[in-house]
Amino acid sequence: MKPAPFAYLRPTTLEEALTALAGEPGAKVLAGGQSLVPLLSMRLAAPSMLIDINALPDLGHVTCDEAGVRIGALARHAEVLASVEAAASQPLIARALSHVAHPTIRNRGTTVGSLVHADAAAEMPMVLRLLEGSVDVASVRGRRTIPAAELFAGPLESTLAHDEVAVEAFFPALPAGGGIGFEEIARRHGDYALVGVAAVVTIADGDVVGARVGFVSVSDVPVVVDVTDHLDDPAAAALAELDPAEDIHASADYRAHLVKVLTPRVLADAIHHARTRKQA
Amino acid sequence: MTTKLFGTKVARVEDQRFLRGQGRYVDDLLTDDPRLLHAAVLRSPHAHARITDIDVSDVLDVEGVLAVWTYDDLVDAMAEPLPLLIPHPTLTHGRTQYALAKDEVNYVGEAIAFVVAVDRYVAEDAVSRIRVDYDYLEPVVGIAAARAADRLVHDDVPGNIGARMEQETGDARAAIADAPHTLTLELDIERSACTPMEGRGTVARWDPDTSRLTVWSSTQTSTGVRGCVAAKLGLDLAKVDVITPDVGGGFGVKINHPWPEELLVPLAAMTLGRPVKFTEDRREHFISSAHERAQVHHVEVGFDDDGRLLGLNVEFWHDHGAYTPYGLIVPIITSTQLLGPYKPLNYRVVFESLYTNTVIVTPYRGAGRPQGCFVMERTMDAIAAYLGKDRTEVRGTNFIQPDEFPYEHGLVFQDGRELTYDSGDYPASLEKLKALVGWDEFEQFRAEMAAQGRRVGIGLACYVEGTGVGPYEGAHVHIETSGKVKVATGLTSQGQGHQTAFAQIVADTLGVRFEDVEITTGDTRKMPYAVGTFASRAAVMSGSAIHLASLRAREKALRIAAEALEASEEDLEINDGVVSVRGTDASIDLGTVAVLSNPLRYAFDEASKAATQFSVGDPGKPPVAEDDEPGLEGKDFYSPERSTFANGMHAVIVETDPDTAEITILKYAVVHDCGHLINPMIVEGQIHGGVAQGVGGALYERMVYDEAGQLLNASFMDFLMPYVTEVPTTIDIDHLETPSPLNPLGIKGAGEAGVIPSAAVFAAAIEDAEGFPITAMPISPSELFALRLEHADHTTEAATITGI
Incomplete structure (x- = not known):
């Protein structure tokens, strides 16, 4: 369990990092390392170079404004989770983050790193997708913003080009009349969910006028289903678009069953949240 | 007066070092x-x-x-x-x-x-x-493939059968044929490690x-x-x-x-x-390295109207992996320890030990007993369900009674010796367990929970564990001239707290301060004759040997001190490392006795002057008597004729989520009898750790091989060892102490106790909650969900009756 040889670079400016990345097709970016380092140790990944971005300035921020929450590439899960402002702006972030692994992993792992790792069994990619957030990426060619709907290409595959580094994620604020819910079932506390479900609803004049549900671990990429027109049986609507698979921890049928159990429950929580939430 | 330490909760001397990261493991050696x-x-x-x-x-x-x-x-x-x-x-x-x-x-x-x-x-x-x-x-993976023997692991092993072993007392099949009631069960346990x-x-x-x-x-x-x-x-x-x-x-x-x-x-x-x-x-x-546990069992049982076992016939198949370096220890233990605290009148057991193309199997804490306990306790529950009797009543009917010890089963145990239980009081243990878990109040609790839409179940399981197997362990006790006591025993330590427990024995037996005793284990330079640490044997074997060696050192100390104090040995006592004449001020400390025990030519310090040739001894006699040796030491070995048999009973209350099929532990209770307790805190620590490991084995851990023989979950991400969040936050423990007559301290082993009944007790509780049989362990929520579907399809009527 020792990595194969690799070159190691610890740049101190973003430009230096981007130039190095552009010049080394086999390079990987190292931030929190909570997914990458185990892959290296098991020799499931053998990049020619690690570009460690932990010495880059100005990427550790968690800032909030009326639009929402901006999270820098070096902000740790624990720092995001601890942000009272972020929780106030978009409470789903903290709700979901509290299910991400364990405190020691949250202390090192970065939220942005988790997003571009693009694991459909991870909470934050789904949350970004559900909230219709985005990720800002930089390369020697310039900067661009990738909407969440365009970020996830396949299992563990994002749409970032090889020479691009994700520098910031944006999670929109929960608007007035909005409510959220989140629940997941995992084998052990902190494990990847067997099924995770999040919901965002919008209430107007006491009626649910928008209801969207996002799912963890029941598809290859984060999936969001609009159930506004299916509030009587949202799980059925969701399952029509999901493809739960069997693995060593759960059968496909059990996963589908959990979708049926959790979807109405989480949706009800979100509606309750919207109705009882103090409006700023 | 030296306080008696045996039986008290002395804090482990190891913990400061371990908790501060100052342990020194193999990987820490020679790093510089x-x-x-x-x-x-x-x-x-x-x-x-x-x-x-x-x-x-x-x-x-x-x-x-x-x-x-x-x-x-x-x-x-x-x-x-x-x-x-x-x-x-x-x-x-x-x-x-x-x-x-x-x-x-x-x-x-x-x-x-x-x-x-x-x-x-x-x-x-x-x-x-x-x-x-x-x-x-093509590989052979799993017991079914090994039995089918369409392919062979080793070309020269027909049928993939490494061994077939049968033991019988009475005529089990005839007794079953004649019994008023019979049941048949198929029971599976998967691999773990x-x-x-x-x-x-x-x-x-x-x-x-x-x-x-x-x-x-x-x-x-x-x-x-x-x-x-x-x-x-x-x-x-x-x-x-x-x-x-x-x-x-x-x-x-x-x-x-x-x-x-x-x-x-x-x-x-x-x-x-x-x-x-x-x-x-x-x-x-x-x-x-090695795995364990995978066995498939076929059980036939005949019983009377009271649930008394008239005949028990168990056939099982043991997956020993690709090779057999550790012989048949695991299946032999299953076949003998399956009996637990019960006395079937006729018992037959047959097993085949089978080759598969998987990692070898060697004993894992419990070593075949968890499977045996699962088989026997599932059988007891099945009999109770069939007769409509309380599960504790059927067990009580079959218990060996306190006046029946030593109880001979007429079988041969894993050490080649007769399977003879030395002590126990199973009815008393069961009463303690019922009180501890609230057995008689459970139906009321079930009703209260049902009123809230919650589903709960209770289970219990009993086991007997042969501990302290031979052939022997030894100990060497050396009282230095400083008065410090250095003790060596050859078996090894893996964190059990041997330094503490053994030092308690030395302190009491010798009459020295606990702090002055230092124990060395597992170093062939210090004690080249030893067997090892397994089968809950360290306390029984090395503990007894250390006690005997300490007695020898004490005997010598008293002889030398009596001479020095011009007193009779019978009038001497040793407290806190000082030998004194009872009722007088005359005393000599053990360090000085050690000096006197070793006639010297050269004085190397102030104290040693007392032992030089112009200071000590009768000039008319050899400085070291013919049948004596220099130094204040004691060495002895303990080699019992057979194992000592600890026992215990566990009960658990679980909640099964009607929607998600998640299984939650509400209460876990243990009654444990390992004879006299050297250190109750260490014993309870062993139980806590064993229960945690048992929760893992029952609800989380398994080895998932695919058909090609690849282990799919060879990491702690996918092999679900429970976290602290998955094990009970409290475990209620009560002790019963029926001392073993086989060793001088009256002790029995405790190292494996916590893990043995886990599969049995969780299966029983989940079955009680759900109302359908649980015959295979471990069980996950996904599997429980599948069982619910299966039984909803086939047994809607029965499910309704049991309130599902």
């Missing part, structure tokens, strides 16, 4: 030695294949690589198969692997080549450059000046490793020292020996003239 080399092993990626060629030509080009071994490089005893440690007459087709695979591989993870390099990184780089050509063979925090590890250093080999290994038997290393490398035993430093858990897997690396590391150290280290990584531990 620039000459230290590191080993890595090429392991088979295939479950079953013939090796047609191994090409290592690219390896030696890697900078930093010093040597590579394959089977062709091994000579003499190293080229022979590894030892079959515990032969048995019924093990007619025992097979063991080679230190490095010869011609074929029989499980994923089997060692093929051994690389030594300047560091582990380089060694792993080199391993990846070895090219092996294989002819693939010990998974200690520290894996296997070996460091060896060869000293060319003295032609002496020192081996450090994270083993459960340093004397066993020493014997194997000397035999395999052709060294005189006296030239080999094996030392076991701190070990981060064993739970059984480290009793197997020698592992290939335990021989290859010393071989490399001797060949290269530099110290060599092998530290197993986690994936290696999963695929190349």
